[in-house]
Amino acid sequence: MSDNSNYKRLVKLASYAAISAALLMLLFKGFAWYVTGSATLLASLSDSVFDMLASLTNLIAIRIALTPADDNHKFGHGKAEAIAGLAQSAFILGSCVLLVLHSVEKLGQTSTSIAFPVWGIYASLFSVLVTGILIIFQSWVVKQTNSLAVKADSLHYRSDLLMNTGVLVLFSLVAFGYQGFDGWFAIAIAIYLVSGAWQILKLSVNALMDHELESHVVEQITQQISQVQGIKGFHDLRTRDAGHTWFVQCHLEIDKTLPLEQAHAITTNAELALKQRYPKIEVILHQDPV
Ligand SMILES: [Zn+2]
Ligand SMILES: [Zn+2]
Incomplete structure (x- = not known):
């Protein structure tokens, strides 16, 4: 403080x-x-x-x-x-x-x-x-x-x-x-x-104008998400720079037989991984059963 x-x-x-x-x-x-x-x-x-x-x-x-x-x-x-x-x-x-x-x-x-x-x-x-x-x-x-x-x-x-x-x-x-x-x-x-x-x-x-984040940052984000265990794929990754906050949203593809509790844990892991790498990120994730 x-x-x-x-x-x-x-x-x-x-x-x-x-x-x-x-x-x-x-x-x-x-x-x-x-x-x-x-x-x-x-x-x-x-x-x-x-x-x-x-x-x-x-x-x-x-x-x-x-x-x-x-x-x-x-x-x-x-x-x-x-x-x-x-x-x-x-x-x-x-x-x-x-x-x-x-x-x-x-x-x-x-x-x-x-x-x-x-x-x-x-x-x-x-x-x-x-x-x-x-x-x-x-x-x-x-x-x-x-x-x-x-x-x-x-x-x-x-x-x-x-x-x-x-x-x-x-x-x-x-x-x-x-x-x-x-x-x-x-x-x-x-x-x-x-x-x-x-x-x-x-x-x-x-x-x-909600420009996408710089391409090397988007690449980092892509890598970070695909490294999370339990994520089979993802699509519709969208990012925008709002000054002090970066907003990132994306659809995660997760095994449809998993209980909600586990699917939720996987999503949280992805969120934490991104936040750890970029503290000014705010993440909105949506799960797709595959
Ligand atoms: Zn000057
Ligand atoms: Zn989707």
Whole structure:
């Protein structure tokens, strides 16, 4: 129990750290964008806005998703996260369209000059530093908790490190007198944002559309069921991923001369075998006499 509360405390702490880091970067980048007028900074600023919103909605969605099943939602609330993911990706994709339009406009201008490039350098150096500290902290939390959510978040900030370094490169170029790359760097960042949003969209739609579990998991389940003693065969295996719970249903073929008590025991064995392998599975089995 205390282990569990420690887990929750650390994962929450990691979310708050990510939100604070994103907020700090957002403020600094916002100021630097205002001063320099750079499209690349605007793109990088958008990333910080999305990161902060993502961490905030995740905090809320996870809280809802983890509430136990109730009378109105007897299969649990696992899809809350998928709905949040859908909203997030729609928001990011929409903003990226605007970003690209803005960047293309910059490409068309023959003399795009960035004012006070030194503020761009400060902002990106600051972002690299803050992101670096955040990643170190997240790695520590992952070591303590093995949390998948924090791991995924940390992975994102690792690529953000690259993005912030890219912004630093752009402003160094500008400082040395090489203008005209702003639009291109901004478009590159927009593509980076779209690819991230696409991943979130895919996972969310899969959960909402009751996509089958990954094929290697289904294969494992098939093996697990066929290894249970007394099961002569099975058919109509169906699986679906509902976020925090995986639902598996299937028809077992059991010797028709067996007493109900034994047939029931065989079914329970199959259920236990699956649950042992995948704790987040919920199994619904039907017996066919053969
Ligand atoms: Zn980011
Ligand atoms: Zn059947």
